[in-house]
Amino acid sequence: MKILAVCGAGVGTSVLLKMNAEKALRTLDLEAEVVAMNLANALEVQDAQVxxxxxxxxxxxxxxxxxxxxxxxxxxxxxxxxxxxxALG
Amino acid sequence: MSRRLAEAFAPGSVAAQVAAADWRAATRVAGELLVASGRTTPAYTEDIIQMLEELGPYQVIAPGIALLHARPSEAVLTTGLSLAVLEKPVEFGSKANDPVRLVFGLAAQHHDSHIEVLAETANKLSSPRFVNSLLTIHSESDFQRLLSDS
Known part of the structure; x- marks a missing residue:
């Protein structure tokens, strides 16, 4: 399962969001790959669930x-x- | 304290109790600190302002705290951070997190060169005591002392 963490530049807010999403997933005992990226690149991704x-x-x-x-x-x-x-459960 | 975090704030990258009339002025201060400490060219500051105009105040990441940045580009000379502690808070237009007194500038040269430093910064900022202490600094050396004490 793939999750994107997205912000305008893909280097600041999205990176923090990714780190905190990974922590939250660990707490929930859910496995997913979280990738930080900018808006433009996120719109190209086809296989992200969330x-x-x-x-x-x-x-x-x-x-x-x-x-x-x-x-x-x-x-x-x-x-x-x-x-x-x-969203995932 | 990690040396990596102290090194991310190069000499000349921190200003305390700065006056700024509005979010643009505050952004210019944080941007100029990145320039003064050798991290970026002045074009990067304009990139940040353009980004905020285009996308809104989403870089105000927590109550009272902005982490301003633009995309990695030629305007970034090397990865690093700056900090402007404002004398009086300014509004960025963020419903959740205005008004802002701690304005960080982030220069990222690549998409992954700054992640550990960013993680450590976020970790520090999750402590209300650290944030409150930051608001009271009066100089760059106060800031370095605060980093090494915490």
Missing amino acids: ILTTPDLVAKLEGTRSEVIAIEGIFDLNEIGEKLEK
């Missing part, structure tokens, strides 16, 4: 086949965990 991003960027991901999940607090492991569990 895209995690920040609320501001959801509209920019219109057209993707993956389920887009907005994370309000990228350091909020509870929020990330709950939303991932709902």
Whole structure:
């Protein structure tokens, strides 16, 4: 299973989001590959089940086949965990 | 403290109790600190501002904290961080995390050269005590002391 963590540049926010998503997945005992990338590259990816991003960027991901999940607090492991569990469970 | 984190903030990369009128001015301060410490050319600062104008304030990553950056490009000379502690908070337009007093600049040369440093920074910022101490620094040496004490 593949999850994308997406932000504008693909080097800052998305990397933090990836790290925290990996922590949340470990807590949930779920296995998935989490990849950080920028918006433009994310739109090219076909095989991701879920895209995690920040609320501001959801509209920019219109057209993707993956389920887009907005994370309000990228350091909020509870929020990330709950939303991932709902999407993947 | 890890040496790697201390090294990510090169001499000249931190300014304390800086006055900035708005988010653009605050962004320029963090950008100029990256330039002053040899991390980027001034074009990088303009790239960050353009990014925020285009995509909104998503780089305000936690309450009171912005981690400003643009895509890796020729404007990045080497990977590193800067920090501007603002005297008074500014609004970036972030519903969840305004107003902001800690403005970090991140220069990433490659997509993976900065990840460990970023992880360590995030780890530090998850401590409210560290964040509160950061807000009270008055100089770059205060910052280095704070890093080595924590």
